[in-house]
Amino acid sequence: MLLHVTTLLTGATGFLGSRLLLGLLTTRERHVTVLGRGAASELRFRVLAILEGLAGGGIGARARSRLRCVGGDVTRPWLGLAPAVYGRLAREAESVWHCAGDIALTGERERLFRTNVHGTERVLEFVEATPPGCRLVHMSTVAVAGGRRRGVVAEEDLTDAFGFETHYDESKYRAETLVRDWARRLGRSVVVLRPGIIASEAAHREGMPGHPLRVLGDMIDTIARNGASGIPPAVSLRRDGLGLRLRVPADAEFNILPDGYATEAMLRIGHDAAEDLGHGVRTFHVVHPRETPMRLIVEAVEAHHPGLALDCVGDLPDPTPVESFVADHLPGFLSYCHHRRVYDRGFAVEWTDGLPDPPPINRVYLARAMGFAGAAPHTGHWMTAGM
Ligand SMILES: NC(=O)c1ccc[n+]([C@@H]2O[C@H](COP(=O)([O-])OP(=O)(O)OC[C@H]3O[C@@H](n4cnc5c(N)ncnc54)[C@H](OP(=O)(O)O)[C@@H]3O)[C@@H](O)[C@H]2O)c1
Known part of the structure; x- marks a missing residue:
């Protein structure tokens, strides 16, 4: 045969x-x-x-x-x-x-x-x-x-x-x-x-496989728009001017x-x-030749959810219910936030035959990758319903 x-x-x-x-x-x-x-x-x-x-x-x-x-x-x-x-x-x-x-x-x-x-x-x-x-x-x-x-x-x-x-x-x-x-x-x-x-900045279509940043963006959007189970109702961080603290060192990079x-x-x-x-x-x-600072991700999220102020802190001794919810649902992501390591890419560059480096990852790219671009910024209260 x-x-x-x-x-x-x-x-x-x-x-x-x-x-x-x-x-x-x-x-x-x-x-x-x-x-x-x-x-x-x-x-x-x-x-x-x-x-x-x-x-x-x-x-x-x-x-x-x-x-x-x-x-x-x-x-x-x-x-x-x-x-x-x-x-x-x-x-x-x-x-x-x-x-x-x-x-x-x-x-x-x-x-x-x-x-x-x-x-x-x-x-x-x-x-x-x-x-x-x-x-x-x-x-x-x-x-x-x-x-x-x-x-x-x-x-x-x-x-x-x-x-x-x-x-x-x-x-x-x-x-x-x-x-x-x-x-x-x-x-x-x-x-x-x-x-x-x-990551991909292409608009997500039904039936297409997603990527990690998109999953993160979807989760943020879902909590922002609909609240989340297990969180007491009527907590409006925006209205109460509380913002949201994340247990993330401010100098984290990805x-x-x-x-x-x-x-x-x-x-x-x-x-x-x-x-x-x-x-x-x-x-x-x-890998990308430059790490992306957490600060840029925070800025992309805040720009899409104007009521939300994210504050990166290394320790969170008194988390609010919302902060606990985020910490409980993002443990993988949060654990990576302690990394300040970089990756040598000498062999990869040598064997990719002149392939230009990718452009720097900026706020606009991150917003698109998290699925925020194209959608109108969220103008309602941050985290009201069901919380
Ligand atoms: N995405 C990233 O940023 C990233 C970064 C670093 C490394 N990686 C690595 O890249 C690989 C692919 O990641 P991905 O992002 O493409 O993941 P993904 O979108 O979740 O795709 C996983 C693929 O594996 C298939 N699969 C899972 N279990 C299987 C099984 N028992 N038998 C046959 N196929 C099975 C899935 O098939 P079904 O459609 O049937 O579920 C799907 O095609 C993984 O090894 C991951 O560790 C990914």
């Missing part, structure tokens, strides 16, 4: 995987087999709808013909595939991009480990069955640096010496450790990509980068440069 050489991609219905899929099918003209949950026909329908949403229209018959979808689950033995299908896909794979993951920062440990750690183990078993030249591109994150708060994190660094802020960080750290050990043991080639917080830059950098490293990277494990920080 004729082999159909292809890139196998997990996570293609997600925020990041869908963008990589679009690039692999269109600008790189690759044949891609998407492995994802649900029946193959439903998966294909979902994936094509997302691709068309991203591309702003159809992706063209040729790109569509290069896409194949297979129903599977990374947490299940044989990736949930029949052994014959598993064997055929493995023989056909020339590279595997593993982007499926659980990104719930505050998720339960067991759930995160099931997808991120055991799912990665299943993918490694699959890659073991592929031809020796088949390369794995593993999607990690800068969060594997865990509880390290200061200093420069090198692209080769991987340690649990600082502990972890969240179960998510730890699960991604364990997954990356597994990948490295596996590659060394079997002499296989792996590209590990560690992005910062990837590494936020635009999706367009992140996707192109990853394709240049994981696809275009792959042949030249040599053997073994190569790790890349796909």
Whole structure:
């Protein structure tokens, strides 16, 4: 039977995987087999709808013909595939991009480990069955640096010496450790990509995967407009002139980068440069050269909610109900606020072949990414209803 050489991609219905899929099918003209949950026909329908949403229209018959979808689950033995299908896909794979993951920062440990750690183990078993030249591109994150708060994190660094802020960080750290050990043991080639917080300023459309800043913006909007359960009613911070304090050091910084830059950098490293990277494990920080100060995020929120004054404080001994609510619902985000570390990106810059740095992240970009742009600023009382 004729082999159909292809890139196998997990996570293609997600925020990041869908963008990589679009690039692999269109600008790189690759044949891609998407492995994802649900029946193959439903998966294909979902994936094509997302691709068309991203591309702003159809992706063209040729790109569509290069896409194949297979129903599977990374947490299940044989990736949930029949052994014959598993064997055929493995023989056909020339590279595997593993982007499926659980990104719930505050998720339960067991759930995160099931997808991120055991799912990665299943993918490694699959890659073991592929031809020796088949390369794995593993999607990690800068969060594997865990509880390290200061200093420069090198692209080769991987340690649990600082502990972890969240179960998510730890699960991604364990997954990356597994990948490295596996590659060394079997002499296989792996590209590990560690992005910062990837954002998009495109307007969110129903059915399209969201991103972390958008989730934050939606939460702020929801509380502002509708209140939140468990908070006593008739608390109007605006009317009472209280403002809202956040347990966030005022000098907190985040590494936020635009999706367009992140996707192109990853394709240049994981696809275009792959042949030249040599053997073994190569790790890349796909990050913005400048951290985004918390102050800018605060300004973007305040501009959209004129009644709201956010005050960043390191400690909050006497939180109001609203402040407790925010702290309880954003523990992952808040724990990252203690980081003043930066990420070396020397290898990533070297292997992205002159790709210009992303523009600085400013207040307008953040407002769009949080879903505030286009919407009229909130003019009613800040946090009245249901609180
Ligand atoms: N977004 C970021 O800013 C960011 C930053 C750093 C690192 N990352 C890493 O990038 C990867 C993708 O993140 P994302 O933002 O694209 O997440 P996402 O939008 O939540 O997408 C997750 C993807 O994984 C799939 N998936 C989850 N469990 C699965 C399973 N058991 N079997 C098969 N597929 C499964 C989901 O499929 P369904 O559609 O069926 O749920 C979806 O396609 C993750 O590994 C994450 O750690 C993301």
